[in-house]
Amino acid sequence: MLGALLYLRLTSLRNLLRMRLLRLKQPKYLVGAIVGAAYFWFFFLRRAFIPPAHSPSMAHGMSPELQTLPMMFLALPLVILGLKRVIEAWLAPWPSPRRRWPFFFPPR
Amino acid sequence: MIEVTGLAKRYGTFTAVKDLSFAVRPGEVLGLVGPNGAGKTTTLRCLAGIIPASAGTARIAGHDIATDPVAAKRTLAFFPDEPRLFDYLTVRQHLAFVARIYGVTHHEPLAQSLLEELEIADKADELPGALSRGMKQKLAIACGLLHSPSVMFFDEPLTGLDPLGIRRMKDSILARARAGATIVLSSHLLHLLEEVCSHVLILKQGEKIADGTLADVSARFANGEANVSLEEIFIRATGGTES
Numbered sequence: 222m223l224g225a226l227l228y229l230r231l232t233s234l235r236n237l238l239r240m241r242l243l244r245l246k247q248p249k250y251l252v253g254a255i256v257g258a259a260y261f262w263f264f265f266l267r268r269a270f271i272p273p274a275h276s277p278s279m280a281h282g283m284s285p286e287l288q289t290l291p292m293m294f295l296a297l298p299l300v301i302l303g304l305k306r307v308i309e310a311w312l313a314p315w316p317s318p319r320r321r322w323p324f325f326f327p328p329r
Numbered sequence: 330m331i332e333v334t335g336l337a338k339r340y341g342t343f344t345a346v347k348d349l350s351f352a353v354r355p356g357e358v359l360g361l362v363g364p365n366g367a368g369k370t371t372t373l374r375c376l377a378g379i380i381p382a383s384a385g386t387a388r389i390a391g392h393d394i395a396t397d398p399v400a401a402k403r404t405l406a407f408f409p410d411e412p413r414l415f416d417y418l419t420v421r422q423h424l425a426f427v428a429r430i431y432g433v434t435h436h437e438p439l440a441q442s443l444l445e446e447l448e449i450a451d452k453a454d455e456l457p458g459a460l461s462r463g464m465k466q467k468l469a470i471a472c473g474l475l476h477s478p479s480v481m482f483f484d485e486p487l488t489g490l491d492p493l494g495i496r497r498m499k500d501s502i503l504a505r506a507r508a509g510a511t512i513v514l515s516s517h518l519l520h521l522l523e524e525v526c527s528h529v530l531i532l533k534q535g536e537k538i539a540d541g542t543l544a545d546v547s548a549r550f551a552n553g554e555a556n557v558s559l560e561e562i563f564i565r566a567t568g569g570t571e572s
Contacts, residue, residue: 225429232426233417236456240417 260295330354331376331480331511335385338371338535345371346535349385353513353528355479358506360526361515362559364567368535369515370410373482376513377407389480390511403431406478410485412469414457420444420468421453424475431476443471446501448494462489470498474505481505483514487521499525523559531566538566 244250336349346368353359361369375382378394378401387394392401418426421440428436444450447467449460457465466489473481483502487495502525506512516522522529523543530540539546543559550565551557 222430225426228429229415229418229426232422233415236417236419236422240456 256295256298260299263291263295330388330390331359331513332388333376333385334387336372336375336382336387337384338368338375338380339383344535346375346382346532349532349535349537351530351537351540353511355509355511356506357528358502358512358514358526360522360529361513361532362517362519362522362529362563363532363538366534367532369532370484371535372532373407373484373513373515377405377482378402379407403476404478405480405482406473406476407482408470408473408484408486410488412465414465414468416457419454419456420449420460420471423468423472427472427475433476436475439477440471440475443474446497447471448497463491463494466490467494479509480511481513483512483516485516486514487516487518495521519559519563529559531563533567 245254331351331353333352334350336346337344338346349368349372351359361372363369371380374380376387376389376394378398381395389401390404392404394401414423415426421444424436424440424443427433428440433439441450444453447470449464449467449471452460452464457468460468466486470486481502486502487498490498499521502512502514506527514522514526526543528540528542529546531538531546539549541549546566547557547559547562550562552565
């Protein structure tokens with residue numbers, strides 16, 4: 222039984238990843254993946270891999286505020302997308318499958 | 330062999346199935362008919378061990394479904410009207426998973442023959458998202474048949490199938506009954522039941538109104554008329570209403 226469940230989980234995960242990778246052939250998903258990868262690199266991974274003393278921006282004396290600019294630029298589309306979703310959900314007629322959070326959007 | 334004695338299912342104060350007793354022998358196909366809300370699906374779910382009965386016993390191939398559920402479930406297959414599939418397993422991988430669950434060794438030749446019989450062999454490497462409603466139903470049927478069950482419960486098995494698929498499913502059910510399987514079939518397609526079933530059980534509001542061979546039940550409600558259809562029998566037996 223454990224073997225069957227492992228097969229289910231691992232095979233599903235492999236197929237899921239394969240589907241996600243195949244989807245990158247479409248430009249909109251490719252752009253999304255590049256933006257997402259850049260976001261993770263600037264916010265999380267860069268600090269882990271490059272010590273602050275060796276960071277090129279610090280070497281040129283760039284202030285921390287200026288350093289956050291590219292991060293903000295990358296995060297902006299995500300914020301806009303999130304706001305768009307919330308507004309769409311609010312404007313959608315009731316009941317609607319687009320309203321995933323009925324608790325936050327009671328019937329008017 | 331299916332032996333049901335005094336089966337009842339209650340939800341709070343509502344009784345969905347009352348004191349139901351019947352038996353189905355190997356090679357027989359029992360048609361379970363009744364108006365909406367008569368308790369057909371509840372009965373099938375109790376017999377398949379999906380929900381526990383409130384009272385009574387059900388023995389599947391000699392195993393009590395309540396006290397020996399694993400042994401009983403090894404011998405049975407339940408086919409729901411709405412196929413539930415895994416989003417990220419292909420058709421072939423669904424069969425491989427079911428084979429692992431039931432311990433079917435060297436399942437590939439059997440899986441391939443089932444896929445060919447159900448005419449979905451060309452979709453073997455597709456995910457469920459790429460299949461039509463009827464193809465999903467066929468995949469669910471293939472998964473149920475993989476461990477060669479001796480007892481089968483079909484709940485509206487023909488939903489979503491095209492006319493050719495219905496014909497093939499009907500032939501498949503009859504072939505398996507001839508090979509010795511015990512089959513219970515719930516459907517509103519009375520002309521189909523007339524062609525496939527050797528026996529019929531009519532339920533209304535959770536109670537058995539009539540059961541027996543098609544000829545016996547017809548004779549009981551025919552009022553001396555000849556060639557009365559199952560549809561007419563059904564209407565006479567249930568009074569033409571749901572309540």
